[in-house]
Amino acid sequence: MPSDPDVLVVGAGVSGLTTGYRLAQQGLRVRIRAEDAPGHTNSAAAGAIWDPIYAEHPRVGVWAARSYDVFSEMHEKGFPGVRLVDGIEASRDPMITPDWARGLPGYRECEPGDLPAGFVHGWHYRAPIIDMPPYLAHLEQLVRETGSTLEYGGHLDSLTEADAPILINCSGAGAHDLVPDPEVTPIRGQLVAVRNPGMTDFFAEHTPELGEMVYLLPQGDTVLLGGSAEPGIADPAPDPAVATAIIERCGNIFAWIRDAEVVGHRGGIRPSRPKIRLEHEEADGRHVVHNYGHSGAGVSLSWGCAEDVTDIVLGLLGRERKQDRAE
Known part of the structure; x- marks a missing residue:
């Protein structure tokens, strides 16, 4: 893919990978940049039963329901690591x-x-239970198959160091220093x-x-x-x-x-954050869309949040959403 992405996603945990994948499915050129590869993120250590109660935001119910539906589709298609139990x-x-x-x-x-x-x-x-290591590995593979670029190992001290017209902040606990956001x-x-x-x-x-x-x-x-x-x-x-x-x-x-x-x-x-931060702001002459602060519900809300971020980005670009797929 061209070296200049439409969107740069910061973070390769479950929020970053899921959001990057949904954006790439819309035909956007996506680059994901993270300090750790998905298998070494905090997401990889999660027990990951679908349970939406440990996060605060008016749209938690919507995000959780959409994620439940996607995980159910994945289970039916045999997506690695996804089971309904x-x-x-x-x-x-x-x-x-x-x-x-x-x-x-x-x-x-x-x-x-x-x-x-x-x-x-x-x-x-009946709840989705996700075995995170194989799940993240397969999701990472799907992201790569879209032609997206994934870069691991580089450390960011500030979001201003990330160069892209649209930046998606999925930095999780790292948002405390990266944004900076003392509420995390x-x-x-x-x-x-x-x-x-x-x-x-x-x-x-x-x-x-x-x-x-x-x-x-x-x-x-x-x-x-x-x-x-x-x-x-x-x-x-x-x-x-x-x-x-x-x-x-x-x-x-x-x-x-x-x-x-x-x-x-x-x-x-x-x-942890008193309220999930999923919103758009303009900073330093570019668009930043934040998607972090999910506390103990990051996996449970991942697909719903990713689709809200995608809608924000498509709105900024004046594009209409194409049909999403679970895989």
């Missing part, structure tokens, strides 16, 4: 089932006998991977905010155990003490976990 989300406190859950495939309220000890309310539904704060999350004894359904504890919780996400031969949330910690390296606490919390509910073989650890940084 039945399971339970449950609360230790009495509550009303949230509206976002009621319309999902497989939805029904749990009977008391469906719930583990200590939980008093819950609901069944890091929250370290951690997972423990154990050998799967045959578990097929997921279990997720419903909590009003990110914190110490319990979830089990089956990923083929392994089950990912979570979770944790450590505000202010920007080092993604897993902490052995946190891993031990995760295993203990999960084992107190599902006894088989106490003897499960640990096969790996994951750590990553969630880009």
Whole structure:
């Protein structure tokens, strides 16, 4: 492709790759620039069950619903890493089932006998669960097949260093320094991977905010155990003490976990912000479209946000949207 892109995307995590792909599908010349390749981003460490509750923006519901639809299409087409999985989300406190859950495939309220000890309310539904390493690898391949350019390894100190007429900022936690945006704060999350004894359904504890919780996400031969949330910690390296606490919390509910073989650890940084920033601004004589601050819902909102960014860019260029595809 020509050396000068129509659009430069900063960041190659799930938001950057997804947005770059949607833009390229519209015939735009896209370049993605990032410090780390997708497999080494924080996105690669995510447990990645579709769950839209840990982010704030008036359009969260729209973005989540669109992403659910795209992941469902991907599942049907055998997109690597994407599966629809039945399971339970449950609360230790009495509550009303949230509206976002009621319309999902497989939805029904749990009977008391469906719930583990200590939980008093819950609901069944079917959710996309994404195995992020193969998912990101295939999405990266699709981006390359559009003729887009991906450049890894270069560090940006400021968005002013990125040269393009339209810049898409998908820098995640890096937006704190890159924009700069002091409202972005890091929250370290951690997972423990154990050998799967045959578990097929997921279990997720419903909590009003990110914190110490319990979830089990089956990923083929392994089950990912979570979770944790450590505000202010920007080092993604897993902490052995946190891993031990995760295993203990999960084992107190599902006894088989106490003897499960640990096969790996994951750590990553969630880009927390009081409100997702998805908007256009003009800065230094060019257009900047921001798409960051998704906290714990980056994967869950990725396709909806990417399509809103694409609509903004097409509007700036005076173009009409062509039909998108899931792959």
